[in-house]
Amino acid sequence: MPVLVITGTGTEIGKTVTTAAVAAAALAAGRSVAVLKAAQTGVRPGERGDAEEVARLAGAVTTAELARYPEPLAPGTAAHRAGLAPVRPYRVAEAAQKLAAEHDLVLVEGAGGLLVRFDRAGGTLADAARLLGAPVLVVAPAGLGTLNTTELTARELRSREIELLGVVIGSWPADPGLADRCNVLDLPEVANAPLLGALPAAVGALAPAVFRSTAPTWLAPRLHGSWDAEAFRAREAPPAFG
Template identity: 65%
Template sequence: MTVLFVTGTGTEVGKTVATAAVAALADGPVAVLKPGQTGVAPGEPGDVAEVLRLTGRDLTVRELARYPEPLAPDTAARRSGLPPVGPGQVAEAVAELAAEHPLVLVEGAGGLLVRYDDEGRTLADMARAAAALGLAPAVLLVASAGLGTLNTTALTAEALRARGLDLRGVVIGAWPAEPDLAMRCNLADLPTVAGAPLLGALPLGAAAVGGEPFTAAARAALAPALGGTWDAAAFTAAHAVAPPGR
């Protein structure tokens, strides 16, 4: 049984696509949990629906709370008058899903320390609550490719270490066909600042088509630790940049 919390270095970095990619390559039953969905009205498809579309698999999906405004979960809950979702509720849902699924993926909102309630509890607190139940959760960090990602990756990794949480690795959520200098250099630097391996680089636009084409793209873009064939060393070497004057 594996419980993997998926967080990002910020918003719109590709967490949902990364969650779907891991789910698409997993063996056996997979459950995907979204603790708090924001910016989606009742009846509209949210992130778990997108994961289903992309994978084309019969997954177990669950959403614990939904708020219509595209805000941080605590703000969205307060403005909507709806109850927030807390760490205990999430941990109980994870435990229930883990009893019947070898892999449980928990996709957060925004970054690791986005607040979910007025007490300031975060996805990290949810992971710690799951750990307290003996579920041994790990965290997968989805990072942006370009300038600025080293700082946000380092800050997230430091926050995880301070809370005793295991950072399994980093996945670049959207790798462009023509990466710039910073992106190419970041391939070597990301695992250093994270203190964890680089486990993939999903191609920009991978979410355009679901089903088998998406699964094939995921397999080529994720490392064996996540079910794929991607080679971090080879990919980094292929994009290496010689220092000036050499």
């Protein structure tokens, strides 16, 4: 798995912090890591973007960013409004392949969901993943509404014959409600893919040293971690009804 594409089921669900956790766990396992942000929106020149945030939390990763647009919009819309060149899926694939030649693992982080448009022609992160032949990790929220968006994302990946590696819950609440707890069981079912981790809420606010040392405990062995899905389900899922 030299390249892993990381997408969310939407925005503000913990995708960047999850990317940082995957990077930190891989670094702890002795792998060299690069992080490629396909398109950064809502950040002006000189401000810290998602790739830099991953490096701050995870440590010694190589970072790359293909394009930056000032307005917090879909990349294609933001590029058009700014009068700047859009990102094309083939450029994402080429940049990831170049980084993969020099690193053990390249993490390609998208913007928002899988089908958010990069350009006016409709290019998306899914197109880049298909060009790369790379698996996709889906970051999903824990609560109400996540099952629909997760299943739609999983179905779209399979319709394009793109491997869905698994699902990570991007922010697990300290006091989970019934919907959160039920979704521990339902998320892997609707995605037809394993649950590969759950990040506690607000871990992005941890000191970097603490984040790096703890990150492997939030992720399954497939992502170089020690998180046990069965133990998590036994602890967090509700008891059987009836």
